[in-house]
Amino acid sequence: MTGDLFGDRAIGDGAMLLRGFACGDAAALIEAVSRIAALVPFRHMVTPGGNAMSVAMTNCGTVGWLADRRGYRYEVRDPATGKPWPAMPGLFFRLAGKAAAAAGFAGFAPDCCLINRYAPGARLSLHQDKDERDFSAPIVSVSLGLPAVFLFGGERRRDRPRRLALECGDVVVWGGAARMAHHGIAVLADGEAPLTGNRRINLTFRKAL
Ligand code: MD3
Ligand code: FE
Secondary structure: OHHHHHOOEEEEOOEEEEOOOOHHHHHHHHHHHHHHHHHOOOEOOEOOOOOEOOOEEEEEEOOEEEEEOOEEEEEOEOOOOOOEOOOOOHHHHHHHHHHHHHOOOOOOOOOEEEEEEEOOOOOEEEEOOOOOOOOOOOEEEEEEEOOEEEEEOOOOOOOOOEEEEEOOOOEEEEOHHHHHOOEEEOOOOOOOEOOOEOOEEEEEEEOOO
């Protein structure tokens, strides 16, 4: 892998942690998130089980990920506004492509960026991402703001997850076997981040269609 010289590491079969890869872009990324959220506000989606998620979400790109009482899926329109999601900023698209290429996935062209916002106490329980059409494309995640404990499990939900701290600017590329791993975020601890106050923002870049 190209990044090994710089301290990047494989954290699983097909998963590559690029520590600080987005540090230099963090302020611009957060500004872009604010502009997107002004058009399509963060909301707590309700799962098919009827519970509101503690993580607030919005999207940009040609499609956005949704949860509602009917299930989980990608849609070209935001059901809250009836309008298409905002276009993916060029900075987002280029950063995701560069990170994927650094991890060995050349030509990654995401059509969705799901934007997750965590307040202290929010968490994301163990799940797999399987609403995308083609699992051969990786998912690229960018962590911003407060640090979090990422839970990295196996292909089976009962596999005991490893815990990994993710900090502002860390990028992880999830491909290969790791693409189907169960994963989640532990309850977010309170804190103060220079760019986001007491929030954590996570961008996940996906090729959904
Ligand atoms: C491993 N987000 O949006 S990012 C999600 O920090 C999600 O908000 C978390 O899980 C967050 O679905 C974790 C890391 C991540 C994202 C997608 C993955 C890890 C993944 C897909 C497959 C395997
Ligand atoms: Fe996920």
